[in-house]
Amino acid sequence: MIKGLIGKKVGMTQVHDEQGRVVPVTVLEVGPCVVTQVKTSEHDGYNAVQVGLVEENTPRKLSKAEVGHLGKSQIAPMRHLREFRLNEASDAKVGDQLSATVFEKTDKLTVTGTSRGKGFQGVIRRHGFGGGRMTHGSNFKRAPGSIGQCATPSRVFPGKKMPGQMGNKRVTVRNLEVVEIIEDKNLILVKGAVPGSKGGIVTIRKS
Amino acid sequence: MQNLYELEKSLVDIKKPEFRPGDTVRVHLKIIEGAKERIQVFQGVVIAINLKMNRSTFVVRKISAGGFGVERILPLYSPSIDHVEIVRRGRVRRAKLYYLRDRIGKSARIREKMNV
Numbered sequence: 038m039i040k041g042l043i044g045k046k047v048g049m050t051q052v053h054d055e056q057g058r059v060v061p062v063t064v065l066e067v068g069p070c071v072v073t074q075v076k077t078s079e080h081d082g083y084n085a086v087q088v089g090l091v092e093e094n095t096p097r098k099l100s101k102a103e104v105g106h107l108g109k110s111q112i113a114p115m116r117h118l119r120e121f122r123l124n125e126a127s128d129a130k131v132g133d134q135l136s137a138t139v140f141e142k143t144d145k146l147t148v149t150g151t152s153r154g155k156g157f158q159g160v161i162r163r164h165g166f167g168g169g170r171m172t173h174g175s176n177f178k179r180a181p182g183s184i185g186q187c188a189t190p191s192r193v194f195p196g197k198k199m200p201g202q203m204g205n206k207r208v209t210v211r212n213l214e215v216v217e218i219i220e221d222k223n224l225i226l227v228k229g230a231v232p233g234s235k236g237g238i239v240t241i242r243k244s
Numbered sequence: 245m246q247n248l249y250e251l252e253k254s255l256v257d258i259k260k261p262e263f264r265p266g267d268t269v270r271v272h273l274k275i276i277e278g279a280k281e282r283i284q285v286f287q288g289v290v291i292a293i294n295l296k297m298n299r300s301t302f303v304v305r306k307i308s309a310g311g312f313g314v315e316r317i318l319p320l321y322s323p324s325i326d327h328v329e330i331v332r333r334g335r336v337r338r339a340k341l342y343y344l345r346d347r348i349g350k351s352a353r354i355r356e357k358m359n360v
Contacts, residue, residue: 048248051299052255056276057324066246222246236245
């Protein structure tokens with residue numbers, strides 16, 4: 038069976054559980070998705086299903102390669118395609134419609150998205166360094182401090198935590214509980230936060 | 245993308261609370277202890293109501309037996325609230341009565357609202 042779908046993050050809210058406790062939830066709009074390609078081990082070397090996200094507006098700017106790929110299977114143009122690996126060949130066919138019913142309430146989900154961009158950030162915000170004192174003649178303030186030693190090793194080690202771009206990166210959150218599935222609206226509520234801003238494209242998989 | 249506002253509206257039965265800031269209320273809370281459920285009452289003055297669809301809350305302040313001010317922020321549409329009983333209607337001139345925190349004794353009184 039298909040193990041995942043493409044969706045959009047709608048936002049966060051809260052619901053009450055049976056014990057009356059408040060549960061923070063993220064609302065995800067899943068799909069509607071369409072199967073755009075079925076890959077089999079005989080033909081492609083592995084089993085997978087490629088799905089596309091159906092959106093309200095049909096995209097105008099697609100590359101010729103994308104238009105050609107979708108045109109081969111007679112599917113309306115779509116911007117977002119994702120592939121989901123399968124262990125064995127699936128019974129899915131090109132053009133199959135997929136919605137929130139793919140998921141069940143007992144599933145644990147893995148959600149992948151692009152985190153909100155924070156720009157070029159220093160070492161305090163990006164890596165949580167302590168920094169120096171702000172007053173009393175300090176020359177240290179928010180600087181990263183020493184980044185290496187003198188003669189040995191006389192270089193900076195790769196991967197040293199330094200200032201740089203923060204956010205706008207692919208982030209995955211695993212094992213999110215499904216709180217509710219609203220089938221008629223194609224929404225699922227998962228417990229906790231999900232990377233990205235509202236309206237951001239996320240990939241939802243069963244973990 | 246779908247509207248979060250529409251979903252929040254549909255999550256609970258949204259209706260305006262009967263009580264208002266300044267009112268003295270008895271909040272009957274359902275407390276689950278192991279397998280048993282009992283009702284606990286929290287009585288105090290409503291000092292604030294925050295209306296935010298299904299996330300609405302209200303704040304009840306009381307002076308405990310030890311003389312300490314105790315405030316509880318309660319979700320308005322929580323299933324663990326059995327019911328809210330209005331003991332006394334208060335006449336106040338603002339929506340948020342945070343000034344009561346700085347007052348004790350006589351100056352922390354609220355006039356009763358007549359002919360409601």
